[in-house]
Amino acid sequence: MEQTVEQKLEALYELQTIHTKVDKIRQTRGELPMEVADLEDDVAGLETRIQKIKSDLDDLEDTIVNRKNMIKESLALVKKYETQQNNVKNNREFEAISKEIEIQGLDVQVSEKKIKEYQFEINNKTEVYEKALVALEERNKDLELKKAELEAITGETQKEEEALLKDASKAAEKIEDRLIIAYNRLRGNFKNGLAVVTIERDSCSGCFNQIPPQRQSDIRQRKKIIVCEHCGRILVDETMSEEIKSVAV
Numbered sequence: 001m002e003q004t005v006e007q008k009l010e011a012l013y014e015l016q017t018i019h020t021k022v023d024k025i026r027q028t029r030g031e032l033p034m035e036v037a038d039l040e041d042d043v044a045g046l047e048t049r050i051q052k053i054k055s056d057l058d059d060l061e062d063t064i065v066n067r068k069n070m071i072k073e074s075l076a077l078v079k080k081y082e083t084q085q086n087n088v089k090n091n092r093e094f095e096a097i098s099k100e101i102e103i104q105g106l107d108v109q110v111s112e113k114k115i116k117e118y119q120f121e122i123n124n125k126t127e128v129y130e131k132a133l134v135a136l137e138e139r140n141k142d143l144e145l146k147k148a149e150l151e152a153i154t155g156e157t158q159k160e161e162e163a164l165l166k167d168a169s170k171a172a173e174k175i176e177d178r179l180i181i182a183y184n185r186l187r188g189n190f191k192n193g194l195a196v197v198t199i200e201r202d203s204c205s206g207c208f209n210q211i212p213p214q215r216q217s218d219i220r221q222r223k224k225i226i227v228c229e230h231c232g233r234i235l236v237d238e239t240m241s242e243e244i245k246s247v248a249v
Contacts, residue, residue: 015196016194016197022165025161026161028153028157039146043136050129060121064119074111194233197233198238207230219236
């Protein structure tokens, strides 16, 4: 059986009433959910950063070990070449071995320079790493406090919110898809989430702009869905709220 316009308006206003109660419960949490989410992002970001720095430090340490091994190898070769140099038979062989000794000596110098550079980088990264660990500890403490605060507030209202959301789902089932889409879009357009509002003191209770007498009369007749010319909210007459309450009771 198709609903009358009046039944559609009643269903929409009932849904709005339930959602307003849910919104008020969520408002009691204030900015806490957002603060918790931001802190969780900060913690995750710091953990990723710390992991990256730790990996870089490990790589630098490995590189230093490799460079030290290269120095050992070069020094061993120098000793070997120096021994060979004592047994050369001509100047050409002596110069060739001297060139090899010079090359190994240069390799040692390069490795020693690189080790100093890597050590300098390690010192800088270690400082950043330690600061990041302190920051992570502080963020985790803040996160624990905010989570505890949020859980305390949520625990008081969770059952009520869950019951209201079930009621909202049931109420939404009574409304055709076209109207639900429009209703949800309107709720998303306004910070207070009001998509369906009553007339109060001859004005729209959503944007407080005055409604002409003839339009008010049309709204009270409940023969068509009328929206506010200024804000686009769906308008119902002032008696609707009392009727919804009496039906709920």
